[in-house]
Amino acid sequence: MEYVVKTKGLTKNFGKEKPVTGLDMKIPKGEVYGFLGPNGAGKTTTIRMLLGLMKPTTGTIHIFQKDLRKERVNILKRVGSLVENPSYYPHLTAYENLEALRKILGVPKKKIYEVLEIVRLSDVANKKVKGFSLGMKQRLGIAASLLNNPELLILDEPTNGLDPSGIIEIRQLIKRLPAEYGMTILISSHLLSEIDQMATTVGIVTNGKMIFQDSIEVMRMLSQQKISLKVNNSEQAWRSLLAKGIKADYKDDTVLLSEHSNKKIAEAVRTLVQDGFSIYRVEEEKRSLEDIFLQMTRGGKEG
Amino acid sequence: MIKKLLSSDFLKIKRKGFWFLTFLGPFGVVALQMVNYGVRKDYLLQQSDNDWDYYLLNVSTFTPLALVLGIVILTSFMASLENETNAWKQLISLPVSKMSVYLSKFTVLAFLLLISSFILMLFTLAYGVFLDLGEEISYFELFKFSFYPYFAGLPILALQLWIATVSQNQGIPITIGILGVIFTYSAFILPDWMIWKWPSLINEWNEPIINVLLGIGVGCLLYIVGMFDFTRRDVK
Known part of the structure; x- marks a missing residue:
């Protein structure tokens, strides 16, 4: 696969502090790469x-x-x-x-109007930036980043300080760019919901280490719901379900069903009752991406 | 690359008072003599045989002070331009080398100060002619007192720019700058090796050109040291 960004063993020390340690990042071409991590995890240091x-x-950066x-x-x-x-x-x-900025980049002047139009600042083009709201300044920053038709766009917390409609606008813009201009985008955030709506690939960093890096689908798989059954004798119950051809997992003294349909669950429960097991609880284990994210980043801290 | 950076830097200094200060410095120096000669012209004319030379000497008393003050203010302005919203990170993430960024800043400041020196020469000449100091205008002396301090002051410019660009806290360059102004003010009692003495064109051999050559030499040296330190550092 062609990687636009590839780092190997990237490490940065400030004296005793180690904001980034041995970070391997791989960003495939044309992806929106969500760079996720709690505050102070080393995202900005990596981007710098x-x-x-x-x-x-x-470490090396290519x-x-x-x-x-x-x-x-x-x-x-x-x-x-x-x-x-x-x-x-x-x-x-x-x-x-x-x-x-344009003078330094050497792109034609009409590009300025173009990017101002993209971030909807054309009306205030001739106003001093001093009087801009934070959201407008943020949009101006995004406009500046688009001036040179970049192939790789790096946005560090781009929706910071924007109001909901601004966030939606930027989100739509970011989704549009790879398709229309063939850009690859690296976007960092500490909010999973943010990344969830834009990214196609996700990298999760905590304490300066990359703890997860894969497509968003793989991450979603991790978040799939499971039905857990608490039974008096879980292990035997699990075996008897498997014997009946019902898919199930056994973990921590509970039986986990990977099928979600009502019919399948009813079938499993009936089987167990008929086999003489006592069923204490039938619960839906909801694992949102947030849970996974928190679990992963917490795990990183312990390790 | 440097041409692009320069035109960008000249755009950035718009409306920030850079040009105004460039004009104000030399105007102030000559204005002091306007007061001086306005109040006691007859007395001053009696003081020497050559009225032009004596007038130029009077003007040049305040030139080093104005120059060093100007350097301190302009370099600090220049750094605050990028420091204010931490635009360094935006500037350095453009396809430019850090060396050329530094060179561009230095060039803009050196250019403004050169313009200042030129304006000083014009003002000095104009007021001298107005005072009617005689037919014999010593053009060489006029040139010397206008431009020699500039070249002799280059090390101070290089030093101040270095400190201003690498300091997070602009209090540091300002403090050093004010000390520099005080040093310049007391140039008479300073040893010859101190860079703040040089713009006054005084040295034990009584050869101003030595200060000019030293200024250019040490200025280049300090510039190079500052530039490499700037390139070496991480951008916050």
Whole structure:
């Protein structure tokens, strides 16, 4: 598979602090990669290293199959980014802010109007950014990141400070970009619900370590509901279910049914009753993505 | 690359008072002599045989002070431009080398100060002519007192820019800057090796050109040290 971003053993130390340790990140082309983790997990430090703002203590970064250490400028020509809080020059207008970046990027002037249109700031193009709301500044930051038609777009918490309609707008924009422009997007967040609605691939980081990295489908599989049965003799009950051809798991003294339909559950219960087991409880075990996320990140802390 | 950065930097300094300060500095220096000569012209004219040279000497008393003050304020402005919303991270994640970012900042400041020196020369000449100090205008002295302090002050510019760009806290460059202004003010009693003495063009050999050459040499050195330190550091 072609990876747009590939890091190997990425580590950053600030003295005794180790915000990122041995991080391996792989972002396939054309994906929206959700980079997920609690606050302070090392997301922003990782992103800063990807942009060459910080030098890794050890480890390598390859973007577009090129070594970031050797070809930083060539790589960054094809990357757009928004890191943490938006940066801007308050005494300049929105247009001038973008112009200051455009001059460096060397793209045509009409691109400024184009990106202002995308983030719906055309009306305030000639107003000073000083008076903008946080949401408008954030949108200006996104506009800036799109100026050079990037192949890789890196957005660090892009919906921070936006109101619900702003969040939806940005979400739709982010979903649209890979399809329309063939962009690969790295988007970080501490909110799973956020990532859940946009990402196609997920990487979960906690305490500077990548603890999960796969497609969102695999993660959803983990969240599938299960019906748990508490029975007086679970192990035997499980065996007797299997003997009847009903799919079930046995774990922690409970029987878990992977089938969800009412009919199948009724069948399983009937079987067990007929076989003389006492059924104490039939429960639905709901595991939301949030639960999984929390469980994973907690697990990381213990380890 | 550097051309693009420069045009971007010149756009960023709009409406921030950079150009105003560039004009204000030399104007202030000459304005002091306007007061001086306005109040006691006759007395001053009696003080020497060559009225032009004496006038230029008077003007040049305040040039180093204005220059060093200007350097401190402009470098601090320049750094605060990027520090204010931490625009460094946005700037450095563009396809530019950190060295050229630093060079561009330095070039803009050096250019503004050069313009300042040029305006100083024009103002000095204009007021001198207005005072009617005689036909014999010492153009070389005029040039010397306008531009020598600039070159002799380059190490201070390089030092202040270095400190201002790498300090998270702008209090540090301002404090060092104010100390520098005080040093410049007391140039007479400073040893020759201190960079803050150089813009006053004083040295034990009485050869101002030594200060100019030292300024350019040490200025380049401090610039290179500052640039490498800036490149080496992580961007916050």
